[in-house]
Amino acid sequence: MKRLLLTAALAATPALAAPIAITGATLMTGQGDGVIANATLVFDNGRITALGAGLPVPPGASVVDARGRIVTPGIIAAASDIGLSEVNGVRETNDSAARQSAFSAALDVSTAINPRSLHIPINRLGGITRAVVVPDSASTIFGGQGAVISLAAAGPTVTRARAFQYMEMGENGARLAGGSRPAAWAQLANMLAEAQRYAANPALFDRGQDSGALAKRLDAEALAPVLDGRQALLIHAERASDIAEVLKLKARYPALRPVLVGAREAWLVAAEIARAGVPVITHSLYDLPDDFESLAASRNNIGHLQAAGVTVALGALGGIGGTAPFNLPSYAGNAVAQGLVPGGKGLTKGQALAAITANPARIMGLSDLGTLAVGKRADVVIWDGDPLELQSAPVAVYIDGVAQPMASRQTELANRYKALGRTDLPLQYPR
Amino acid sequence: MRAYILMAVGFAAAAAAKDKPAPPPPAPPPEIIAAPKDPWPSQYKPYPAQTTVIRGATIYDGAGKRIDGGMIRLEAGRIAEIGATVAIPEGARVIDAAGKYVTAGIIDIHSHLGVYPSPGVEAHSDGNEGTSPARPEVWAEHSVWPQDPGFSRALAGGITALHVLPGSANLFGGRGTTLKPVYGRSVQEMKFPGAPYSLKMACGENPKRVYGNRNQLPSTRMGNIAYARQLWSDATAYKRRWDDYTRRAQAGTAKPTDAPRRELALDTMMGVLNGEILVQNHCYRADEMANVISMAREFSYKVTTFHHAVESYKIADMLKAEGICSAMWADWYGFKMESFDGIKENIALVHNAGACAIVHSDDENGIQRLNQEASKALAAGRRLGIDVPPETAWTWLSLNPAKGLGIADKTGSLEVGKAADVVLWSAEPFSVYARPMQVWIDGALMYDWGDPKRRPTSDFELGQPGVGEVK
Numbered sequence: 001m002k003r004l005l006l007t008a009a010l011a012a013t014p015a016l017a018a019p020i021a022i023t024g025a026t027l028m029t030g031q032g033d034g035v036i037a038n039a040t041l042v043f044d045n046g047r048i049t050a051l052g053a054g055l056p057v058p059p060g061a062s063v064v065d066a067r068g069r070i071v072t073p074g075i076i077a078a079a080s081d082i083g084l085s086e087v088n089g090v091r092e093t094n095d096s097a098a099r100q101s102a103f104s105a106a107l108d109v110s111t112a113i114n115p116r117s118l119h120i121p122i123n124r125l126g127g128i129t130r131a132v133v134v135p136d137s138a139s140t141i142f143g144g145q146g147a148v149i150s151l152a153a154a155g156p157t158v159t160r161a162r163a164f165q166y167m168e169m170g171e172n173g174a175r176l177a178g179g180s181r182p183a184a185w186a187q188l189a190n191m192l193a194e195a196q197r198y199a200a201n202p203a204l205f206d207r208g209q210d211s212g213a214l215a216k217r218l219d220a221e222a223l224a225p226v227l228d229g230r231q232a233l234l235i236h237a238e239r240a241s242d243i244a245e246v247l248k249l250k251a252r253y254p255a256l257r258p259v260l261v262g263a264r265e266a267w268l269v270a271a272e273i274a275r276a277g278v279p280v281i282t283h284s285l286y287d288l289p290d291d292f293e294s295l296a297a298s299r300n301n302i303g304h305l306q307a308a309g310v311t312v313a314l315g316a317l318g319g320i321g322g323t324a325p326f327n328l329p330s331y332a333g334n335a336v337a338q339g340l341v342p343g344g345k346g347l348t349k350g351q352a353l354a355a356i357t358a359n360p361a362r363i364m365g366l367s368d369l370g371t372l373a374v375g376k377r378a379d380v381v382i383w384d385g386d387p388l389e390l391q392s393a394p395v396a397v398y399i400d401g402v403a404q405p406m407a408s409r410q411t412e413l414a415n416r417y418k419a420l421g422r423t424d425l426p427l428q429y430p431r
Numbered sequence: 432m433r434a435y436i437l438m439a440v441g442f443a444a445a446a447a448a449k450d451k452p453a454p455p456p457p458a459p460p461p462e463i464i465a466a467p468k469d470p471w472p473s474q475y476k477p478y479p480a481q482t483t484v485i486r487g488a489t490i491y492d493g494a495g496k497r498i499d500g501g502m503i504r505l506e507a508g509r510i511a512e513i514g515a516t517v518a519i520p521e522g523a524r525v526i527d528a529a530g531k532y533v534t535a536g537i538i539d540i541h542s543h544l545g546v547y548p549s550p551g552v553e554a555h556s557d558g559n560e561g562t563s564p565a566r567p568e569v570w571a572e573h574s575v576w577p578q579d580p581g582f583s584r585a586l587a588g589g590i591t592a593l594h595v596l597p598g599s600a601n602l603f604g605g606r607g608t609t610l611k612p613v614y615g616r617s618v619q620e621m622k623f624p625g626a627p628y629s630l631k632m633a634c635g636e637n638p639k640r641v642y643g644n645r646n647q648l649p650s651t652r653m654g655n656i657a658y659a660r661q662l663w664s665d666a667t668a669y670k671r672r673w674d675d676y677t678r679r680a681q682a683g684t685a686k687p688t689d690a691p692r693r694e695l696a697l698d699t700m701m702g703v704l705n706g707e708i709l710v711q712n713h714c715y716r717a718d719e720m721a722n723v724i725s726m727a728r729e730f731s732y733k734v735t736t737f738h739h740a741v742e743s744y745k746i747a748d749m750l751k752a753e754g755i756c757s758a759m760w761a762d763w764y765g766f767k768m769e770s771f772d773g774i775k776e777n778i779a780l781v782h783n784a785g786a787c788a789i790v791h792s793d794d795e796n797g798i799q800r801l802n803q804e805a806s807k808a809l810a811a812g813r814r815l816g817i818d819v820p821p822e823t824a825w826t827w828l829s830l831n832p833a834k835g836l837g838i839a840d841k842t843g844s845l846e847v848g849k850a851a852d853v854v855l856w857s858a859e860p861f862s863v864y865a866r867p868m869q870v871w872i873d874g875a876l877m878y879d880w881g882d883p884k885r886r887p888t889s890d891f892e893l894g895q896p897g898v899g900e901v902k
């Protein structure tokens with residue numbers, strides 16, 4: 001497995017031209033609150049080879065003048081459906097969920113990722129360079145195996161297939177499991193027991209099957225890497241009591257690597273989450289009792305979690321209308337703003353940037369992504385202002401060291417309709 | 432049930448003008464039956480207001496004007512004075528706001544707070560009377576739960592008025608109502624006094640999907656239009672019957688028993704035809720907006736605003752010529768087929784064409800940050816070469832929605848004599864780091880970020896986990 005991953009990583013590094021040196025920039029590295037002013041950032045062959053204040057430009061490098069600009073690591077969306085769904089409301093273009101499938105944990109979203117999705121360039125223009133692609137659960141509490149993708153125009157799009165397993169607890173989990181929270185926990189226990197049985201002896205799995213256990217071979221097989229910790233288990237839970245139950249899983253399944261998703265009431269049990277070493281993927285704008293599992297929702301959630309020592313990442317999660325990955329930088333900015341309110345708990349700018357770069361990389365085990373540091377993949381964004389501000393945008397995006405095109409279907413539409421005046425031919429002809 | 436209101440109208444003057452000879456003793460005024468215009472009147476009363484002067488702030492007045500280091504005085508619930516300096520009466524509260532910003536309160540022209548409240552459980556789902564494609568007889572206010580926690584969050588986001596609409600399952604969704612985010616024990620205590628009703632209409636995918644799935648009309652876009660035209664035709668006939676009756680009653684030749692039977696659905700439609708009720712039309716696609724404009728011409732009514740108008744940029748010139756506003760998101764796109772062509776430059780392009788641009792939410796979270804939506808739209812326009820000053824962009828949040836709701840004579844800008852609906856911001860309000868520090872509605876301080884006693888908690892949230900936490 002380890003060797004397979006290594007090979008995949010090598011294959012994902014495209015052959016490249018001359019090294020690129022970004023000069024005169026202010027670097028926000030994704031680590032800590034310090035910045036490196038008047039910095040030079042060099043990358044070659046898809047990897048960062050040098051960075052620091054006033055470093056010389058290596059011979060042969062093409063120079064990008066970034067004086068007055070801020071440079072950050074590429075933004076990583078800790079949750080999204082990029083490449084998995086083209087038009088959410090058009091069923092045949094949406095591969096997020098499979099209500100009628102006979103399988104659940106076995107579903108592998110990497111088989112559906114569309115590198116030509118329009119949402120890849122649209123989000124890349126917002127500085128998103130990688131995205132965690134999360135399936136929805138529909139037939140059981142398990143949604144299947146999610147992926148990490150690259151938003152590079154020329155691909156390769158799948159950075160890591162089968163990066164994690166996704167499942168629902170709380171109200172959704174209860175509904176999917178048959179109608180109650182205990183039913184959801186029973187389904188989880190049963191499926192993990194089946195996975196254990198499968199892992200112990202795959203050949204015997206079918207023969208020993210308990211007809212009441214309702215575990216398909218492929219689903220049990222898919223959960224084996226969750227049990228032994230090779231795959232993280234993303235668990236959607238909102239209510240504090242549901243989160244507390246999730247934290248107990250580690251006592252029973254020591255190798256399990258749970259990651260909380262949503263977690264609107266996490267701040268009520270922040271110390272326990274920190275003690276368990278469980279990271280959280282959430283949204284910075286949850287502040288309403290959307291349902292009975294999120295009565296304590298507050299935009300202070302992230303600040304409390306950070307203060308308790310929890311690794312927090314921001315995802316393009318549901319529940320906030322219009323949420324799109326390209327807004328993640330300003331969602332991070334909102335987490336900073338929350339700390340400026342009397343009684344508010346927020347993040348520093350450095351922490352907020354980490355929540356959309358270093359932390360999602362860490363949660364996904366992407367050790368060569370998420371920060372600006374020598375040896376990391378050169379996912380780099382040059383911004384025209386404070387990257388967390390609403391009015392800022394990237395002026396250049398590099399993925400694996402490759403400069404990305406800065407156009408999308410949206411920019412083409414805007415240019416087509418910029419002037420509405422009638423000419424010799426309709427707008428639908430080239431001008 | 433007061434289904435009828437008897438209106439005594441004096442015709443003595445008109446009669447006197449006709450009959451030059453000495454008039455006979457005046458006949459008793461005829462009884463004329465009419466549909467009541469406002470049977471559910473506002474019972475909102477402004478809360479006590481202290482005379483307040485804010486000085487040293489940068490002011491965006493909501494009508495497009497900016498005053499640097501300006502002053503404003505709120506007195507008796509109204510804007511009393513605004514400018515470089517204003518008088519400071521004795522006893523006035525004076526706020527030094529150097530480095531801060533003051534704006535007109537934000538008005539959201541498209542909200543479902545109260546009709547789809549939090550928590551969003553089935554028992555609270557009161558926004559779509561999806562039992563017929565045409566339900567103009569239902570009124571959103573009769574679904575509003577005044578204890579929706581969302582009202583407190585909207586207030587904290589600088590909202591001073593909001594328009595609550597029925598949903599878009601139906602071609603004719605019902606009447607919308609304008610509220611203030613001021614908690615009341617009934618919806619009437621939240622109603623914006625004197626604000627006209629609206630009729631929520633919808634085109635496109637939602638009605639045809641909802642009713643097509645039941646194998647009934649409309650199941651197509653042409654079905655949408657056909658159904659709507661028939662109803663407008665019915666409404667026209669209804670209005671004709673009422674106009675005819677009223678004329679005869681005024682002439683003294685019709686008895687009250689001759690009055691047409693009131694049809695509550697057609698009352699609403701007639702209100703539109705009479706110009707008393709404003710049409711708020713959910714419509715995404717440019718071609719469908721053009722169809723609706725033709726329908727409005729055919730039946731002589733006016734569309735005030737197209738909502739969710741993600742393709743307004745394609746027909747911005749037409750919308751300008753028609754005098755129709757567009758209520759838009761900054762960047763929602765692609766979640767359904769009819770939103771596929773949404774672009775971030777939409778708002779700026781509509782504004783740039785000289786048409787009326789409004790930033791709306793349609794969302795209990797978005798309503799808390801409409802300033803941020805406008806900010807993103809401003810930046811997207813700038814990148815396309817459309818440079819709109821921030822004080823001009825503030826019209827998208829205040830004066831333009833006030834116009835779209837027919838309340839621009841009362842609020843929507845910091846002009847002397849208008850309601851003191853004002854927000855004090857901690858920083859430039861298009862910055863992600865800015866938050867409302869204080870919000871005044873009719874001159875009363877209804878929100879203060881530093882004073883828990885000036886932050887409301889809805890009944891629902893009392894005694895619940897997390898109460899008291901800054902949200």
